Amino acid sequence: xxxxxxxxxxxxxxxxxxxxxxxxxxxxxxxxxxxxxxxxxxxxxxxxxxxxxxxxxxxxxxxxxxxxxxxxxxxxxxxxxxxxxxxxxxxxxxxxxxxxxxxxxxxxxxxxxxxxxxxxxxxxxxxxxxxxxxxxxxxxxxxxxxxxxxxxxxxxxxxxxxxxxxxxxxxxxxxxxxxxxxxxxxxxxxxxxxxxxxxxxxxxxxxxxxxxxxxxxxxxxxxxxxxxxx
Amino acid sequence: xxxxxxxxxxxxxxxxxxxxxxxxxxxxxxxxxxxxxxxxxxxxxxxxxxxxxxxxxxxxxxxxxxxxxxxxxxxxxxxxxxxxxxxxxxxxxxxxxxxxxxxxxxxxxxxxxxxxxxxxxxxxxxxxxxxxxxxxxxxxxxxxxxxxxxxxxxxxxxxxxxxxxxxxxxxxxxxxxxxxxxxxxxxxxxxxxxxxxxxxxxxxxxxxxxxxxxxxxxxxxxxxxxxxxx
Numbered sequence: 001x002x003x004x005x006x007x008x009x010x011x012x013x014x015x016x017x018x019x020x021x022x023x024x025x026x027x028x029x030x031x032x033x034x035x036x037x038x039x040x041x042x043x044x045x046x047x048x049x050x051x052x053x054x055x056x057x058x059x060x061x062x063x064x065x066x067x068x069x070x071x072x073x074x075x076x077x078x079x080x081x082x083x084x085x086x087x088x089x090x091x092x093x094x095x096x097x098x099x100x101x102x103x104x105x106x107x108x109x110x111x112x113x114x115x116x117x118x119x120x121x122x123x124x125x126x127x128x129x130x131x132x133x134x135x136x137x138x139x140x141x142x143x144x145x146x147x148x149x150x151x152x153x154x155x156x157x158x159x160x161x162x163x164x165x166x167x168x169x170x171x172x173x174x175x176x177x178x179x180x181x182x183x184x185x186x187x188x189x190x191x192x193x194x195x196x197x198x199x200x201x202x203x204x205x206x207x208x209x210x211x212x213x214x215x216x217x218x219x220x221x222x223x224x225x226x227x228x229x230x
Numbered sequence: 231x232x233x234x235x236x237x238x239x240x241x242x243x244x245x246x247x248x249x250x251x252x253x254x255x256x257x258x259x260x261x262x263x264x265x266x267x268x269x270x271x272x273x274x275x276x277x278x279x280x281x282x283x284x285x286x287x288x289x290x291x292x293x294x295x296x297x298x299x300x301x302x303x304x305x306x307x308x309x310x311x312x313x314x315x316x317x318x319x320x321x322x323x324x325x326x327x328x329x330x331x332x333x334x335x336x337x338x339x340x341x342x343x344x345x346x347x348x349x350x351x352x353x354x355x356x357x358x359x360x361x362x363x364x365x366x367x368x369x370x371x372x373x374x375x376x377x378x379x380x381x382x383x384x385x386x387x388x389x390x391x392x393x394x395x396x397x398x399x400x401x402x403x404x405x406x407x408x409x410x411x412x413x414x415x416x417x418x419x420x421x422x423x424x425x426x427x428x429x430x431x432x433x434x435x436x437x438x439x440x441x442x443x444x445x446x447x448x449x450x451x452x453x454x455x456x457x458x459x460x
């Protein structure tokens with residue numbers, strides 16, 4: 001499948017390399033290709049500049065946001081939550097129409113101290129997932145994978161023999177089925193993908209981030225996930 | 231141990247009957263004892279009036295908030311999050327000083343549609359747990375049990391053989407130890423009680439409620455919990 005990933009951070013890189021390894025055709029979108037490839041800066045977590053990663057992943061092209069959106073049958077939003085709607089506008093509404101748009105962003109707000117809170121305009125009585133859907137009404141937005149560390153997104157076997165929960169929500173059943181197939185391709189067991197209903201459930205899954213951040217702090221590790229047990 | 235529970239709803243009743251069954255001396259506090267015992271109204275979930283429950287639990291006295299706070303070595307806040315600080319003021323700051331105050335409230339806001347959101351003034355960059363602690367600085371506030379259905383709080387064996395996670399946080403280590411003992415007495419395994427640090431982690435655990443509500447809606451059951459797996 002042709003996949004266009006928006007965002008060059010750790011999440012975008014991790015998804016891109018795993019999906020390419022599984023045989024998908026993958027491109028990564030960024031604002032300015034030349035600048036990104038020239039940059040020597042580490043990210044806020046001390047990860048090496050993008051060009052180091054690119055050297056080892058020559059099969060994954062870095063392109064402009066709009067080109068990534070055109071290329072992909074499925075588009076994955078792996079940008080920072082506060083910038084996502086701007087980025088998707090750069091990708092182009094017409095380009096996104098009728099496509100499956102997987103949103104794994106979180107509306108984190110680091111401006112009010114650490115650990116981050118959520119951007120007030122994108123949380124509580126709203127959410128990033130909902131606002132993406134309402135800004136791009138013809139796109140088929142599916143929210144998933146935003147509740148865990150990138151390493152686990154693409155390799156769920158890493159913890160508890162793969163038995164833990166990934167949420168999914170969205171308004172379009174066929175789009176959710178397409179995303180389920182991508183997820184099971186990465187190792188997710190179908191019974192561990194919990195459908196929370198329409199895109200308004202983005203409020204529920206994005207609200208988990210402050211919980212996640214506190215657990216991460218307590219464990220001093222991001223290599224965990226939640227499992228819903230009955 | 232002498233325990234004063236504030237709040238006559240399902241959570242207060244469930245905790246009271248279980249703790250009494252385990253041999254603790256328990257009273258329940260309310261605003262107006264006569265009114266509460268006279269009331270014929272069901273609660274918003276259709277549960278019978280308090281007096282029906284009281285008939286079957288004659289060993290648990292219903293008293294004023296202030297009397298419950300005086301009686302208890304441990305006080306449990308099981309009132310609605312939006313009213314909790316008012317209730318605790320009625321209980322009396324001097325009475326609460328130096329006592330362990332277990333907060334299991336959630337700042338739910340049903341005024342902006344269902345499922346409830348969180349009260350903006352008690353969430354995101356603040357929390358109920360923190361505001362209780364700052365309003366009653368000499369009380370030893372411990373936040374726990376707020377992330378699950380009451381039936382599971384008092385009987386964790388009900389799901390997954392008792393293997394699921396209960397969070398705890400608070401500024402006073404000794405108070406957290408006291409609460410751990412109460413929890414293990416109700417059947418919680420010590421290794422499943424995850425300490426998230428000081429009371430500011432209330433933001434993390436209260437933020438889980440919107441997640442919980444969506445999972446509950448998807449499962450059409452409250453008989454689940456989360457388990458953190460690694």
